[in-house]
Amino acid sequence: xxxxxxxxxxxxxxxxxxxxxxxxxxxxxxxxxxxxxxxxxxxxxxxxxxxxxxxxxxxxxxxxxxxxxxxxxxxxxxxxxxxxxxxxxxxxxxxxxxxxxxxxxxxxxxxxxxxxxxxxxxxxxxxxxxxxxxxxxxxxxxxxxxxxxxxxxxxxxxxxxxxxxxxxxxxxxxxxxxxxxxxxxxxxxxxxxxxxxxxxxxxxxxxxxxxxxxxxxxxxxxxxxxxxxxxxxxxxxxxxxxxxxxxxxxxxxxxxxxxxxxxxxxxxxxxxxxxxxxxxxxxxxxxxxxxxxxxxxxxxxxxxxxxxxxxxxxxxxxxxxxxxxxxxxxxxxxxxxxxxxxxxxxxxxxxxxxxxxxxxxxxxxxxxxxxxxxxxxxxxxxxxxxxxxxxxxxxxxxxxxxxxxxxxxxxxxxxxxxxxxxxxxxxxxxxxxxxxxxxxxxxxxxxxxxxxxxxxxxxxxxxxxxxxxxxxxxxxxxxxxxxxxxxxxxxxxxxxxxxxxxxxxxxxxxxxxxxx
Numbered sequence: 289x290x291x292x293x294x295x296x297x298x299x300x301x302x303x304x305x306x307x308x309x310x311x312x313x314x315x316x317x318x319x320x321x322x323x324x325x326x327x328x329x330x331x332x333x334x335x336x337x338x339x340x341x342x343x344x345x346x347x348x349x350x351x352x353x354x355x356x357x358x359x360x361x362x363x364x365x366x367x368x369x370x371x372x373x374x375x376x377x378x379x380x381x382x383x384x385x386x387x388x389x390x391x392x393x394x395x396x397x398x399x400x401x402x403x404x405x406x407x408x409x410x411x412x413x414x415x416x417x418x419x420x421x422x423x424x425x426x427x428x429x430x431x432x433x434x435x436x437x438x439x440x441x442x443x444x445x446x447x448x449x450x451x452x453x454x455x456x457x458x459x460x461x462x463x464x465x466x467x468x469x470x471x472x473x474x475x476x477x478x479x480x481x482x483x484x485x486x487x488x489x490x491x492x493x494x495x496x497x498x499x500x501x502x503x504x505x506x507x508x509x510x511x512x513x514x515x516x517x518x519x520x521x522x523x524x525x526x527x528x529x530x531x532x533x534x535x536x537x538x539x540x541x542x543x544x545x546x547x548x549x550x551x552x553x554x555x556x557x558x559x560x561x562x563x564x565x566x567x568x569x570x571x572x573x574x575x576x577x578x579x580x581x582x583x584x585x586x587x588x589x590x591x592x593x594x595x596x597x598x599x600x601x602x603x604x605x606x607x608x609x610x611x612x613x614x615x616x617x618x619x620x621x622x623x624x625x626x627x628x629x630x631x632x633x634x635x636x637x638x639x640x641x642x643x644x645x646x647x648x649x650x651x652x653x654x655x656x657x658x659x660x661x662x663x664x665x666x667x668x669x670x671x672x673x674x675x676x677x678x679x680x681x682x683x684x685x686x687x688x689x690x691x692x693x694x695x696x697x698x699x700x701x702x703x704x705x706x707x708x709x710x711x712x713x714x715x716x717x718x719x720x721x722x723x724x725x726x727x728x729x730x731x732x733x734x735x736x737x738x739x740x741x742x743x744x745x746x747x748x749x750x751x752x753x754x755x756x757x758x759x760x761x762x763x764x765x766x767x768x769x770x771x772x773x774x775x776x777x778x779x780x781x782x783x784x785x786x787x788x789x790x791x792x793x794x795x796x797x798x799x800x801x802x803x804x
Contacts, residue, residue, distance in 0.1 A: 289304075290302060290303055290304070290342075291303075291304065291309045291311075291387050292338055293311065293387045293473045293474060294473060295314070295466075295470045295473065296466075296469050296470055297315065297331070297332050297333070297334045297335065298334050298335040298336065298337075298338075298339055299337070299338045299339065300314055300338065300339050300340075300341040301338050301339070301340050301341060301342065302341050302342065302382075302387075303342050305414075305416055306416045306420065307385070307416075307420060308383055308384065308385060308415065308416045308419050308420050309382075309383070309384050309385070309386060309387050309474075310381070310382070310383055310415075310416075311341040311381065311382040311474075312341050312342060312343055312344050312345070312381050312409070313341060313343070313344050313345035313346065313371075313379040313380075313381065313409075314341050314379060314380055314381070314382060315332040315376075315378060315379055316329075316332065316378055316379065316380055316462055316463050316465075316466035317329035317330060317331065317332060317378030317459065317462050317463075318330040318331065318332050318333065318378070319374075319375055319376035319378075320375045320376070320377065320378065320432055320436070320455075321375035321376070322547055322548075323547060325375070325436065325546070325547050326436075326439060326441060326449060326452040326455055326546065326547075327451070327452070327455065328451050328455060328458045329378055329455070329458055329459050329462040332378075344369065344371040344381075344409040345371060345374075345376075345379065346371045346372050346373065346374035346376060346377055346379070347369045347371050347372070347373055347374070347377060347407040347409055347430060348373065348374075348375075348377040348407070348430055348431065348432055348433045348436070348437075349373045349374070349375065349377070349433070349434070349436055349551045349555060350373055350401075350404075350405040350406075350433070350434075350555075351404045351405055351433065351434035351435065351555045351558050351578075352401075352404065352405040353404070353558060353559050354617075355620040358619050358620055358625070360706065361619060361706070361729075363728060363729045364616075364715075364728060364729055364730050365412070365715050365718070365728060365730065366410050366411055366412035366718075366719070366724075366727050366728040366730075367410070367411055367727070368407075368410070369407035369409040369410055371407075371409055373551070375432075375436065375551065377430050377431070377432060378430070378431060378432070378459055378462070378463075379430050380408070380427050380428060380429045380430065380463055380466065381408060381409065381427070381428045382425065382426070382427050382471075382474050383414070383415030383416065383418075383419045383425065383426040383427075383428075384419060384425045384426075384474045384475045384476065385419050385420055385423055385424075385425075385475065386475050387473060387474050387475055388475045389472070389475065390423075390475045391472070391475070391476070391477040391480075392423055392424050392425050392475050392476050392477060393424045393425070393476075393477060393480045393481075393482065393749070393752040393753045394424070394425045394426075394427065394467060394471050394476040394477060394478070394480060394481045394482070394752070395418070395424050395425070395426050395427070395481075395482050395484060395748070395749070395752050396426075396427045396428075396429060396463070396464065396467060396481060396482065396483045396484070396506065397413060397426065397427065397428040397429065397484055397485060397489065398429055398460065398483065398484070398485035398489040398492040398493060399413070399428065399429070399430070399485065399488070399489050400485065400486045400487030400488040400489040400490070400514065400715065400718075401433065401487070401488045401489075402487065402488040402491070402575075402576055402579070403433055403434065403437070403438065403456065403488050403491060403492070403576045403578065403579035403580070404433055404434040404488070404558075404576075404578060404579075405433060405434070406433070406488065406489075407430060408428035408429055408430050409428075409430070410727075411724065411727035412718055412719045412722060412724045412727045412728050413428050413718075413722055413724070414722065414724055414727070415428070415722065417722070417723040417724070417745065418721075418722050418723060418745050418749065421723070421742070421745070421746070421749075422745065422746060422749030422750075422753075423749075424749050424752055424753070425471060425474055425475055425476035427463075427467055427471070429460065429463045431456050431459035431460055431463065432455055432456040432459050433456060434555060434558060434578045435532065435554050435555060435557065435558055435578050436455075436456070436551070436554065436555075437455050437456020437457075437459065437578075438453055438454070438455065438456050438457075438520075438525075438576075438578045438579055438580065438581065439452055439453065439528075439529055439532065439546075439554075439578070440452055440453025440454075440520075440522070440525035440526060440528070440529050440581050440583075441453070441529060441543065441546075442522075442583065443522070443526045443529075444526070444529060444530070444533075444540055444543065445540070445543050450585075451583075451586060453520075453525050453580075453581035453583060454580055454581060454583060454586040454587060456579075456580075457495060457499070457580045457586060457587060458501070458586065460492055460495075460496060460502075461496075461499065461501045461502050461505070464481070464483070464496075464502060464505035464506060465505065467481060467505070468481075468505055479507070480507060480752070480753070481505065481506045481507055481508075482506065482507065482508040482509065482510065482748075482751065482752040483496060483506045483508075483509050483510070484509065484510035484511075484512065484721075484748065485510075485511070485512065485514060486512035486513050486514060486715060486717065486718050486721070487512070487513050487514045487714065487715060488514060488576070488579075489512070489514060490511040490512050490513055490514020490515060490516070491514045491515075491516040491575060491576060491579065492514075493509050493510065493511050493514070494511055494514065494515060494516035494517075494591040494592065494682070495516065495519065495579075495580045495587060495591055496509075497509060497591055497592075497597055497599075497600040497603065497605075498587060498588070498589055498590070498591040498592075498597040498599065498600070499586065499587055499599070500588065500599050501586065503599055503600075506603070507603065507755075508603060508604050508605075508751060508752060508755055509600070509603050509604070509605050509606075510605070510606040510607075510748060510751065511605070511606070511607040511608075511679075511682065512608065512609070512717060512718075512721070513608075513609040513610060513613060513675055513679075513714055513715070513717070515592070515607055515609075515675075515678040515679045515681070515682040515683075516575055516576070516591050516592070516678070516682075517573040517590065517591065517592045517593045517678050517681050517682060518570060518573040518574050518575070518590045518591070518592075518593045519574075519575070519576065519579060519580045519581065519582050519587060519590055519591065520574075520576065520577065520579060520580065520581040520582065521581070521582055522581060522582065522583060522584075524565065524568065524577075525581040527565045528561050528562070528565055528577060528578065531557075531560070531561035531562075531564040531565055532554075532557045532558075532561045534564075535556075535557040535560050535561060536549060536553070536554075536557060558577075558578060562577050562578075567640070569803070570803055571640060571641050571643065571803065572641055572673065572674075572677060572678075572796070572799060572800045572803055573593065573678060573681070573800060573803075591682075592681060592682045592685050592686070593681075595685050595688065595689065596682075596685040596686045596688070596689040601689055601691035601692060602691055602692050603692055604692050604693050604694070604751070604755045604756075605682075605683075605686055605692065605693075605694045605695070606694070606695045606696075606697065606748075606751060606757055607679050607682050607683045607686075607694065607695075607696055607697075608679060608696055608697035608698055608699065608775075608776075609671075609675045609676055609679050609698065609699070610671075610675075610698070610699040610700070610712040610713060610714060610715075610716055610717055611671070611698055611699065611700040611702075611711060611712045612667055612668075612671055612702070612710060612711030612712045612713050613670075613671040613674070613675040613676075613713065613714040614666070614667045614668075614669075614670035614671040614674065614675070614713075614714070615667045615671075615709070615710045615711055615713040615714075616710065616713035616714040616715060616716075617670075617714065618663075618666065618667060618670070619710065619713075623663065624663045624666060624667070625709065627661050627663045627664075627709075628663070629661070629662040629663040629666060630662060631662050633662070634650055634662045634665065634666060635647065635650050637666050637670075638650055638666070638669055638670075638673075641670070641673045641674060641799075642669075642673065642799055643799070643802075643803065644802065645798070645799045645802060648795075649669060649673070649795065649799065650665075650669075652791070652792070652795050653665045653668060653669050653792075656791065656792065667711070672789065672792045672793075672796060673796055673799070675714075676789070676792075676793075676796075677793075677796035677797070677799075677800060679696070680773075680793055680796075680797075681797075681800070683696045683768050684768075684770060687767075687768055687769050687770055688770060693756075693767040693768075694767065694768045695757055695765055695766075695767055695768055695776065696768040696773070696774070696775045696776070697775060697776040697777070697778055698775050698776070698777050698778070698785075698788065699712055699716070699717040699720070699744075699778045699779075700712050700777050700778060700779040701716070701720070701731075701737065701740055701778065701779050701780065703716060703730060703731055703732070704732050705729065705730070705731070705732065715730075716730050716731070717744070717778075719731070719741070720737075720740055720741045720744045720745070720778075721744055721745055721748060722741075722745060723738075723741040723742060723745045724741075725737055725738060725741055736780045739761070739780075740778065740779070740780065740782075742761070743759050743761045743762060743778070743782065744778055746759040746760075746761075747759040747762060747765075757776075761782065762776070762782050763782065763783060763784060764784075765784065766784060772786045772787060773786060773787040773788070773790075773793075774786055775788055
């Protein structure tokens with residue numbers, strides 16, 4: 289029997305998969321096209337009767353600007369969402385053991401994709417096992433991305449566009465408000481909500497931790513491979529917008545035409561606009577050119593710079609990353625993939641993030657990894673510089689705040705696929721988080737891999753329920769502190785280490801301090 293639940297906008301009909309009730313593409317906001325483009329989200333129009341929520345209806349318009357993945361890795365992160373791209377994208381999916389009155393912990397997933405692409409409709413984000421095994425309710429959220437969610441017109445278009453740079457950011461708040469107002473009907477507890485996400489999804493969690501409007505809408509947070517220390521400044525956001533308008537041949541006088549320009553034409557301006565303004569002066573910590581903007585109101589400050597935000601001081605936090613993050617982004621590079629990168633080429637690959645410290649960084653990793661190839665050292669350098677340094681900054685500043693506990697982890701399970709050259713790459717932890725290994729080719733789907741998926745998904749669900757991560761198969765997980773930097777290593781043999789990679793930690797902290 290298909291379950292039917294009444295929401296604030298009307299009744300919806302879901303389906304049942306493996307004993308779990310599933311409701312797909314439930315609207316939490318109105319379509320964002322036309323006059324609603326670049327505007328704060330608006331409530332969906334109520335409907336009469338029962339609306340089907342059986343299938344995925346669409347995803348946000350995409351802007352994947354990076355290199356295409358290697359052919360052999362096309363399903364590494366899971367099959368892409370086949371649903372159409374649409375500006376009617378303010379939807380969410382709900383997975384629940386039962387639409388009853390049980391008041392289960394709620395876990396709200398914010399998908400990755402650098403605020404530019406991605407979807408919460410992916411097969412690897414299905415919640416059957418996570419929900420059924422751990423008795424939690426899962427909500428996965430879609431929202432506006434890239435230029436459609438973050439074109440900051442506030443300095444050009446005036447009060448009408450005051451919130452345009454954070455339209456996609458406000459979508460996340462609207463989704464959490466929907467959870468607050470509706471999740472009880474799905475068997476969830478609006479007073480026990482955990483937000484979590486990986487990569488750009490971790491950036492979304494980071495942003496919400498600094499937003500007054502999100503206060504009270506969630507109670508715990510998990511940041512996976514996406515710690516965002518800094519976001520866009522108003523100045524940089526305005527320069528990007530001016531570059532976009534030049535590409536489109538528009539001006540202040542013709543700004544209204546932005547509401548009728550095709551999505552494809554808008555998205556096509558992203559690359560040229562970013563090239564026109566050049567790199568940020570804070571390459572180590574700045575992220576997401578078309579992402580949230582620190583506007584002094586919606587996002588009043590950087591998430592974790594210069595310190596942890598007071599507005600979320602009482603929120604327990606888990607933060608971590610994988611041990612070979614950069615291998616996924618370097619997989620398209622034949623010299624890295626085949627291990628033929630030379631010593632002479634290495635500094636040029638490191639300079640973009642290390643700047644004036646490039647020679648010192650290269651020399652340090654050569655000494656720390658004497659038996660490694662230049663390609664292997666490049667993966668380690670970019671992993672620790674681009675990901676781990678941000679995770680450490682977030683965890684350290686949260687710990688220094690001293691108001692709520694923080695736990696740190698390193699996901700170290702190395703995939704044996706592709707002759708093991710990827711190690712534990714970016715995003716490999718996502719199917720472990722949801723225990724959906726069969727929907728990607730990221731693992732060997734061995735008994736050991738499945739056991740780790742049970743452990744990780746269970747530890748995350750325990751954190752959602754109690755505010756403390758744990759699982760029967762894990763050793764005691766100490767909180768992270770500036771005294772010992774305790775880190776849980778998630779692997780076939782999970783264990784705790786103290787101050788891993790201490791010299792690299794100090795190295796990148798010095799680089800970050802030098803960059804300001």
